[in-house]
Amino acid sequence: MEERKLIERCRKNDRDAFETLILSYEKKIYNLCFYMVKNKEDAFDLTQETAIKIYKSISKFKGDSKFSTWVYRIAYNTCLDFIKRKKDELPYDDMIVNENNINYRMDNVIESKETKAIIKKCIMQLNSDYRTVIILRDISGLSYKEISDILQIEIGTVKSRINRARQALKNELIKNGIARGC
Amino acid sequence: MGEKEYIDKMFSVDDFEKNEEEIEGGLLDNLIEEVPESLHESIMKKIDKHKNRLNFKIYGPIAAAACIIIAISFQNKVFVKSTKIESKDEAKSERKLASSGSTPEEKNTAKVYDNGMKTEDTNAKEAPSTELAKNMSNVEKSKLSGFEFNGSNEGKNPVETRGVTKSNEDKDQAEAQSLAKSNEDKSQAETRDSTKSNEDKSQAETQDIAKSNEDKSQAKTQSIAKSNDDVNQVKARSLTKSNSIAYNFEIKLSNEKNKDIIEFIEKNGEKLDENFYKLSVNNFNVLDEMLKKQGIEKITSCENIEKEVIIKINLKE
Numbered sequence: 092m093e094e095r096k097l098i099e100r101c102r103k104n105d106r107d108a109f110e111t112l113i114l115s116y117e118k119k120i121y122n123l124c125f126y127m128v129k130n131k132e133d134a135f136d137l138t139q140e141t142a143i144k145i146y147k148s149i150s151k152f153k154g155d156s157k158f159s160t161w162v163y164r165i166a167y168n169t170c171l172d173f174i175k176r177k178k179d180e181l182p183y184d185d186m187i188v189n190e191n192n193i194n195y196r197m198d199n200v201i202e203s204k205e206t207k208a209i210i211k212k213c214i215m216q217l218n219s220d221y222r223t224v225i226i227l228r229d230i231s232g233l234s235y236k237e238i239s240d241i242l243q244i245e246i247g248t249v250k251s252r253i254n255r256a257r258q259a260l261k262n263e264l265i266k267n268g269i270a271r272g273c
Numbered sequence: 274m275g276e277k278e279y280i281d282k283m284f285s286v287d288d289f290e291k292n293e294e295e296i297e298g299g300l301l302d303n304l305i306e307e308v309p310e311s312l313h314e315s316i317m318k319k320i321d322k323h324k325n326r327l328n329f330k331i332y333g334p335i336a337a338a339a340c341i342i343i344a345i346s347f348q349n350k351v352f353v354k355s356t357k358i359e360s361k362d363e364a365k366s367e368r369k370l371a372s373s374g375s376t377p378e379e380k381n382t383a384k385v386y387d388n389g390m391k392t393e394d395t396n397a398k399e400a401p402s403t404e405l406a407k408n409m410s411n412v413e414k415s416k417l418s419g420f421e422f423n424g425s426n427e428g429k430n431p432v433e434t435r436g437v438t439k440s441n442e443d444k445d446q447a448e449a450q451s452l453a454k455s456n457e458d459k460s461q462a463e464t465r466d467s468t469k470s471n472e473d474k475s476q477a478e479t480q481d482i483a484k485s486n487e488d489k490s491q492a493k494t495q496s497i498a499k500s501n502d503d504v505n506q507v508k509a510r511s512l513t514k515s516n517s518i519a520y521n522f523e524i525k526l527s528n529e530k531n532k533d534i535i536e537f538i539e540k541n542g543e544k545l546d547e548n549f550y551k552l553s554v555n556n557f558n559v560l561d562e563m564l565k566k567q568g569i570e571k572i573t574s575c576e577n578i579e580k581e582v583i584i585k586i587n588l589k590e
Contacts, residue, residue, distance in 0.1 A: 122306050135315075206277065
């Protein structure tokens with residue numbers, strides 16, 4: 092069913108329509124939350140919180156932007172609020188990578204799983220702003236315009252922030268033993 | 274492998290600040306985390322919860338208001354029922370008392386009136402209500418059925434004293450302080466406030482005088498005084514059922530000669546029953562002046578006037 096029709100039905104408090112709609116966004120919301128707060132449990136809670144916010148305010152969605160952008164913005168703001176509440180830098184829960192177990196040999200082909208784990212770990216080491224743009228651009232594959240709408244910043248700012256984030260990630264990768272030719 | 278390509282591209286760029294070559298988005302989509310299985314379920318649970326809460330917010334006040342209305346109406350029904358039961362019980366107890374006769378203490382304070390009774394208890398905080406209770410057998414014989422108690426019933430239940438009626442045994446009791454008089458004996462009761470006889474030789478002088486009609490069958494009825502929802506109202510002015518109405522003055526008027534007076538009464542008074550009108554004290558004073566001017570006499574039934582005056586008009590053709 093078309094997203095627009097689902098949205099219309101959701102505006103009329105159609106629970107089933109909302110279920111269908113949210114099903115296609117749960118993963119995106121959850122991932123954004125996970126990479127932003129660096130914790131699965133919190134990401135779980137924040138996804139629920141975001142879903143309720145969407146449900147409550149879907150009647151206010153005017154359709155000026157893409158619905159996905161609107162959803163991402165709600166999720167992003169929810170995470171920001173959460174981070175503000177927590178204040179302290181959230182510890183990376185370490186479930187992905189156990190640093191001690193990684194003994195990379197640069198000249199060998201690293202298993203795909205390991206590469207993924209390292210990259211994930213490196214992303215988690217970035218600061219919140221860089222991490223967010225990396226998630227939105229490199230993981231979720233959003234356009235600059237969409238990122239600009241979500242973060243409410245200029246496209247130029249988005250681009251430069253992405254470049255700086257990538258530079259930071261590259262440095263982290265190097266620190267973690269990943270170099271060209273992996 | 275997206276991530277390998279991503280890393281390659283990352284390391285192909287020396288300085289990202291100066292780099293004009295774009296790295297396409299979404300190369301790290303393999304890093305997308307799988308959603309916990311219970312996530313969707315818990316989201317929908319929360320949504321349902323929220324929806325219910327929202328419904329409660331909308332319909333809750335309506336439901337609450339409905340409940341209150343139902344509760345109030347139910348309470349009223351119960352109250353009315355209990356009042357009825359109470360009045361029935363009172364009537365029953367009065368009948369019992371009437372049939373068994375009054376106690377010695379009551380003898381001392383009983384004042385007998387024709388067809389009406391009044392009770393007063395100065396010791397009691399709550400003034401007793403006026404009830405008319407009759408002993409059927411005695412009424413048949415005597416056509417008298419009223420008592421008044423004047424506050425000397427210390428420690429007595431007002432209900433008990435209230436409900437005392439005239440009986441043949443009362444004759445002996447009335448000898449003590451108040452004399453009960455039956456029609457058969459043709460004796461008149463002496464009271465503190467004095468009584469007057471009406472055309473039926475029986476008029477009661479009380480704040481609430483129950484006037485009996487000439488119909489014997491009605492005189493037989495045990496409970497003439499009808500208690501209202503509010504017992505105090507009964508006390509204040511108990512209008513007896515049917516054509517027994519307590520009145521303060523009786524006036525004999527001519528339909529032709531006293532038209533102005535009749536009009537005045539009809540205009541300013543409240544018609545209680547046929548020939549019975551209720552007037553305010555002010556209006557009654559005006560009426561009194563008119564009566565004096567026209568030389569019409571008033572037959573006093575009860576001078577105990579409070580806020581309103583009830584008059585009975587006897588019309589002559």
